[in-house]
Amino acid sequence: MSLKIYNSISSQKETFTPLVEGRAGMYVCGPTVYSDVHIGNVRTFVSFDMIYRYLLYLGYKVRYVRNITDVGHLEGDVDTGAEDKISKKARLEQVEPMEVVQRYTLGFHHVMRLFNTLDPSIEPRATGHILEQIEMVQKIMDKGYAYEVDGSVYFDTVKLIKEADVYGKLSGRKVEDLLVETRELKKQNEKRNPADFAIWIKAEENHLLRWNAPWSEGFPGWHLECSVMSTKYLGERFDIHGGGNDLKFPHHENEIAQHYGACGNTPANYWLHTNMLLMNGRKMSKSEGNFITPEQLFSGESEHISKAYSPMAVKFFFLQAHYGSTLDLNDASLGAAEKGYRRLLEAYNTLNQLSSEIPRSDKPLAIEIEEGIKAAFEEMDDDFNVPKSLARLFEMCATINKMADGQLDVNDAGQYSLDIAKKGFKNLLIDIYGLSDESAAGTDDHMNQLDGLMKLVIDMRQQARQNKDWPTSDKIRDTLAAIDIELKDGKEGTKWVIGK
RNA sequence: GGUCGGGUGGCCGAGUGGCUAGGCUCAGCUCUGCAAAAGCUGCUACAGCGGUUCGAAUCCGCUCCCGACCUCCA
Known part of the structure; x- marks a missing residue:
């Protein structure tokens, strides 16, 4: 069986065929480090960590690039005086923008470590690639897909739509709608068309983050850093591009546009999108009080939960739902996940104590064990279906416990199938799901x-x-x-x- | 309003035409000094209404409800 991946751009499951045999390049849109990492954000990165781990398990030499956005991500409306998120935070707290970046980058790494995720192969920063971004803007202008107005440069989305059939594919947007959009042009608008977007922005007087460029002293537009860094480290065409569902439009759509403008092709073969984490059935929202932080989950100090949950319990909770589905976070579900996780882990520990005097058995029990493990891996091949894979392991828990209890004879299983089970559990639980036995700390x-x-x-x-x-x-x-x-x-x- | 994705048993959550998902909860039983743990057994759902089909949670239509996106968002 071969790995199948749900490709957002075709809305279909497709067999994964890497550009270079045995290698896989994956770019995932990382966080904008202007505040503490959002627990929903964590779910996305836990999902891609699992995907990274599974690709590694399958034997691919994977280059996993996940960026840190530390400039260019605007808050508010560009047309009416938007402010860079990092800049704004720095102004409010009266610190250097890079202090903001440093603090929240470290915080992000700390939380990722608590969730036992692997570090990406490369974690590039937008501010570390300003030169490349300026070059890309120039390249896009040279190819005629961008225009300058008073020091700012805009991508000519209309031109792209007319010349190539690539825009709107990912987000399912109808280009006709984009072209005839009747959104009111606000004052100060320099764009020729509302669908155009800024790739270089001239800095206002008080703007803290600014660099010299041929067009003005300014800063790069959001979207651009991902195009630049994915291209730089993975090439003009690579295998997988991932991110949260909410980035499909405009972020990923604009990335495709820019990339096409600069390179003449679309960047990735497979687009993967994780779905949103809800809380109590609703979108998490700070303003509505429907919100919880990773720290609050771990400490239990929140009105939304009755007790503290360990990072692994929360991670297990994430893994019980498919990455492409919305998941509802609430106290009861976390509790259920915590218990299930413990039971699974204990069965795993029990399994490791088992041994048989018979080297190999061909009795039904042996076959059941071997096929159970095989099935658990096959579920992973079906678009990383961890919930189903977990279900197969849970089915084996009863068998393991019965063997330990003497209700089933380990000699009917035989050492060979026991070893397969031990290896399978270890590979799935520890290596692929990335769970760890917290009780074994020290x-x-x-x-x-x-x-x-x-x-x-x-x-x-x-x-x-x-x-x-x-x-x-x-x-x-x-x-x-x-x-x-x-x-x-x-x-x-x-x-x-x-x-x- | 537009586009897309959903509505599954007490709760969470898989599942795209026929076969038990799984976890948690609950009840009974076995074991046990008591309890817990472990094991066994039970709990058969698919928003509503039509339609297609020998057969639908799964396909089609309509209705209701929810979520996401529509240039702040993983």
């Missing part, structure tokens, strides 16, 4: 010491239980529970696990 030395200590405590409790000294045995259990160590009595003795 150094190996500490874990060994803790483990020895727990063996002693469990042994003492066992003694008390044999003596029917219930107060003592319950005190041990309850005291441990109070510090989040749970004891689980089973047929094979008592196990312990850290967690609430």
Whole structure:
């Protein structure tokens, strides 16, 4: 079976065929670092992290580029005096724009690390590529797809629409509508047509971020940095371009336009878009109070949740829905995900304890295990369907627990299928989904010491239980529970696990 | 208003023509000093109304509702 990807530009699942065999280039629109990272934003990057990891698992040599936008992203309406987001924040807080950039870039990285995502191969910044952006503007002008008005340069969308059938494809926009748009032209408007957009903007007197360019002292338009950096690091044509659904228009559509204007072709073969994270069925909105930050999720300090959730529980919650679907974040669902995640993780740990005296079995149990794992991987090939893949693993949890309980005979499974299961769980859970066992945090030395200590405590409790000294045995259990160590009595003795 | 995507059991969430998704919750049972854990069993849904079909959650039409985008947004 081969990997199939839902391509936004064709609205169809397509077999993934990289431009260069064995290699994959992926560009994902990163955050604009003007404030703390949005939890919805995190979902998008967790999704692409999973996609990156799966491509790596499949053996592709992947170059994963995710940018940091630190200039050019405007707030408000360009025509009526918009302000750069970074600039505005810097002005409000009376700091250097680069201080704003530094603070929120570090914050973003910190949250990404908590969610156990891999770093991209390259994480370029817009301000580090001003020269290239100026060059691209020039290139677009040379090809006749842009015009200058009083120091600002605009992309001639109308010309592109007339000459090439590339604009509007991604967002499903009808170009006729764009051409006849009757939006009122506001004062100061320099564009020939409302569909045109700025690629170089002349800086006003008080604008903090500015660079010298042939047209004016100014700054690049939003959209441009992605075109420049994707082209620079992945080439004029590359495999995958990703981002949030809300970037389809105008951001990605304009990227395609610029890229065509400069290079004469469209940039990416496959466009992937993640869907929005909702909260309590509605769009997250700061102004409406329908909002929660990653920190609040981890601390539990929010009116929207009843308790704290660990980063992995939240990540698991994300993974239970397909990246292309909207997902509703709420307290009950987070709680359900947390429990499910723990159960899965415990089954994984249980699995790793299992072994068989039979090297290889051909009994139904062995076949069931081998096919279950195979199915879990096949779901991944179907447009990274993690929810279905997880469902296959959950189905195996019961089998694992029964083997551990002696209700099923491990020798009917045989070592070979057990090894396949162990490897499969490890590959999926740890390598591909990017989950980590938070209870296993700490150094190996500490874990060994803790483990020895727990063996002693469990042994003492066992003694008390044999003596029917219930107060003592319950005190041990309850005291441990109070510090989040749970004891689980089973047929094979008592196990312990850290967690609430 | 325009464009696109959705409405699935108590909750979340997969699923595009026939076969049990899965998780959580809940109930009963087994195990157990009690509890938890673990296991077993049960809970059969697809917004509404028409239509196509031997057969539809899945295709078509209409209605209602929700979300996203429409140059701030992952």
